[in-house]
Amino acid sequence: MPRNRAQSLNVRLPGSAHPDAKCDAVLAAVIGGGRLSDGRVLFLYETAASFVDTDLAILESRYDVTPKECSRGSNLTEITRPVLRTDASYSWFALGHAARAVLAAKILGRPSVIVSGGWDVISMPEIAYGAARSVRGRLRARFALRGGTRVLAFSEWSRAAIRGLSGREADLLYLGVDVDRYRPAGTKEDLVITAGTLSRENLARKGLETFVRAAAHLPSVRFVLVGKSVDDSAEFLRRIATPNVEFAGWLGQEPLLRLLQCAGAYVQVSYNEGFGLALAEGMACECVPVVTREGALPEVAGDVGMYVPYGNVPATADAIREALGSRRGADARRRIQGNFPLARRREGVLALMRSLLGG
Secondary structure, three states: OOOOOOOOOOOOOOOOOOOOOOHHHHHHHHHHOOOOOOOOOEEEOOOOOOOHHHHHHHHHHHOEEOOOOOOOOHHHHHHHHHHHHOOEEEEEEEEEHHHHHHHEEEEEEEEEEEOOOHHHHOOOOHHEEHHHHHHHHHHHHHHHHHHHOEEOOOOOOHHHHHHHHHHOOOOEEOHHHHHHOOOOOOEEEEEEEEOEEOOOHHHHOOHHHHHHHHHHHHOOEEEEEEOEEOOOHHHHHHHHHOOEEEEEEEEOOOHHHHHHEEEEEEOOOOOOOOOOOHHHHHHOOOOOOEOOOOOOOHHHHHHHHHOOOOOOOOHHHHHHHHHHHOHHHHHHHHHHHHHHHHHHHHHHHHHHHHHHHEE
């Protein structure tokens, strides 16, 4: 992941013939190839995701950011050193790296931000999902959430999950969609899409099995499942799939965007979702949402959604048929434009950091 996404540096030097210390700092930044910033931020995350990338890019537009990927674990010393060199830490999810960052920040007198409300605070043993199933997972999440200077939730549902686990009242700041990029183009087809990593966990959590089985009820509709395969679940899905199901594998942003622009409906029949960013991106492309009432999905889909009971294959097929014939794609896009624009996320993240660091 790139360290710096700022594309340009616009420097306007004072007119004095004898630059002061501030001017010297400007010149040093330019000559040294650096850039001006409003402070230094340590950005910690465990798994790369588009919403993580988005927050990183937002922060890099104003701050000197040090990204730290923690998927292989990180001890307190490895976290404390960069905390010492920065003015604040910003952690995605209340996992081990966030707990250590909060502890180091407290010791060193630095502010810390935690973005939370998904796998990190959930316990769903019935589908073997959630870090909070274990005592260790619950304790580290509580420590991070109670000790962080500010906590951000990305939905009302995630805000309630944070409150239930830690007693902390988080600030609500929805994830954002770039509605200028995710927009309709061309003619919609009888094509439906869902996206998610093909794993045994997601067969249930993301409703992937329900999606594939629903295709048998609508043989004239193309069902496209997007996502990389990480275990043998893809083989299982191919065994039960009818000929109108396509397995696209992992797709980059441009191919996925073109697919969303062709699709008439986006299907997210999950057991749980902390937000549903892929759903929101599909809606911005005028895909009609077919969803369950689980997690934060009703917050995203609102009154545009076609709702089905979790795991109900015939009801899912009926809702897809209705969605494709509904002509509600424009309503779906307007909902995303009005409630979840990326500009609002950007403004909220930067306002939060200004409140901690000034500027």
